[in-house]
Amino acid sequence: MIVAMTDTIDASASVTRTARRTARRGDGESQPRSAVIDVRIDEGDPLLEFLRTAPGPLEIVALPAYSPAVARMREQGVRIVVPLVTSGELVGLVALGPRLSERTYSRTDRRLLDSLARYAAPALRLGQLMREQEAEARERERIEQELHVAQLIQQQFLPAELPELGGWHVAAFYRPARTVGGDFYDIIELADGRIMVVAGDVTDKGVPAALVMASTHALLRSTAAVSASPGATLRRVNDLLIPQIPLNMFVTCLVMVIDVETGRTQFANAGHNLPFVRRGDEVIRLEARGMPLGLMPGSRYDEIETVIEPGDIVLLYSDGITEQHDAAGEMFGFDRTRELVAGSASGDELVDRSVQALGAFAAGVEQEDDITLVTLHRGRTGGYQDTVSFTVPSEIGNEREIMDRVAAIVDDALPAIRLESLKTAVSETAMNAIEHGNHALPELDVAVTVRRSAEAVSVDIADYGRGRQHEAETPDLDLKLAGLQTPRGWGLFLVEQLADRVEEFADGDRHVVRLVMRTREGEAS
Amino acid sequence: MSLAFEVGRRGSAATIRLTGRIDRDAGTVLEQAYTAAIAGTPSAVELDFVDVEYINSTGIALIVSLLARARAQGLPIRAAGLTPHYRHIFEITRLSDFIEIVQPIA
Secondary structure, X not given: OHHHHHHHHHHHHOOOOOHHHHHHHHHOOOOOOOOOOOOOOOOOOHHHXXXXXXXXXXXXXXXXXXXXXXXHHHHOOOOEEEEEEEOOEEXXXXXXXXXXXXXXXXXXXXXXXHHHHHHHHHHHHHHHHHHHHHHHHHXXXXXXXXXXXXXXXXXXXXXXXXXXXXXXXXXXXXXXXXXXXXXXXXXXXXXXXXXXXXXXXXXXXXXXXXXHHHHHHHHHHHHHOOOOOHHHHHHHHHHHHOOOOOOOOOEEEEEEEEOOOOOEEEEEXXXXXXXXXXXXXXXXXXXXXXXXXXXXOOOOOOOEEEEOOOOOEEEEEOHHHHOOEOOOOOEOHHHXXXXXXXXXXXXXXXXXXXXXXXXXXXXXXXXXXXXXXXEEEEOOOOOOOEEEEEEEEOOOOHHHHHHHHHHHHHOXXXXXXXXXXXXXXXXXXHHHHHHHHOXXXXXXXXXXXXXXXXXXXXXXXXXOOOOOOOOOOOOOHHXXXXXXXXXXXXXXXXXXXXXXXXXXXXXXXXXXXXXXEEOOHHHXX | OOEEXXXXXXXXXXXXXXXXXXXXXXXXXXXXXXXHHHOOOOOOEEEEEEEEXXXXXXXXXHHHHHHHXXXXXXXXXXXXXXXXXXXXXXXXXOHHHOOEEEOOOO
């Protein structure tokens, strides 16, 4: 209410004459003809309710004398108050001092004031609303702009493609919160052939978090080039980060170094969520102690060694999953996360089920923080994976050739109906690559890579475009039949519906769409 | 030509037996087929997909246009001979809400 009254002061100023001026009249021509009357009415002042239901211009003596605002106005020589009321809401008031002629206000004056108030009140309300909306829109735009920048910074540092690790399957999922937290993950191939898996989370959100994430990521990468020890890596990154990190921020980070041949793994942890490992019917947690990065100079980190056995699934996850609340205010928590690990037969399935479970849990609630999931699944059979690649010129109709060739490569890996689904998804994606990505220029080729593993078939379709042509709207048959949507626009819809998973990423100057189908039908979601 | 058709009659309904692919090149043929089918003022039009080997998103769009036209004329459309895959596609696009799916003609 006080805010609304701020407008009242402005509004009244332009139509106010004060008694003080009368007294000064003889002082010279430069004297103001009007001055601002303080008509501030505090919340809780009974005058508010009185004015809201008042019938029109009121003598100051007719107002409740116990109101502090009335007392103030009296002191300032106010004679008449005209409430500006519209739709039952008091949006301002006009306060007038004595007439310049020093006569009392006439009936005509009052009528005039009354109709002025009638016209002015809705106009003033409209002006107030527009000003509020403009201010809100400016603020929203500023926030959106900042979020966009934060997202750009962050996505720059997430791996565009997960490496092929002999016999291991890596799956990752990252979804930023609207406010963009500071999650990151990376998989770094070390000089000795082992891999370093990193997952981290910067406290705080938005651009500041994204910037700290970027420098932490750079420090991790450069340190990994000279040290293959997770504990030493964290110690060094901490010492380098301390001088540059803002006081109120820190970074949690988990580092694992894995020999993919033997499964031998060293890991160290700087306050990040401890990874779960599914081993047979058991779920264990890899424990290691250490302070988050950027808090204390000289922090040391436990380095623990373990072996990831064939068939094991490791889950790295950010607190965006465990600390997400549901509509009733309950947290998702570690127990639910552990159950998901226990119930998943593959890394892909664990990612899919986690995303689904979290979505169902937090239905109707905004995602509070970034969500990052990385699974490492060590295959039982070693490095079994077939890869076949081919290219096709971008000529219209060649999507069928791509479809037929992919089908020939994977036809014994999928049940018939799922093979048909993949074929349609491939042909639609290939058509998009030919027509939109490569503008049907035959000298540009579409590159196709088909991978088969025991778990899944994946098909990468790469063009030179800048991303899929996203249809503006979800196709809706009712709207189409009513002529409110074009009959077209089914391509991406079919792809999304028919493939188990669709990923998009950049690979050099290529844009890649990856379609994934799990080989075991029972695991289809 | 990617698509061919043959118009027939089954009771009071017209049948259109389609052979080939329903994709970007099929527009004119579908148009001709439909025009030929409604010439005898049938009570319904039955599309027979048993010899259709391929339908893509453009083909779905053509079927949507045909359906819109038939609905404007108050003419029911039926579909016969769809494989399980294309029946699935008719379901996810909700075409099956507007087109009765019937068993293939023996």
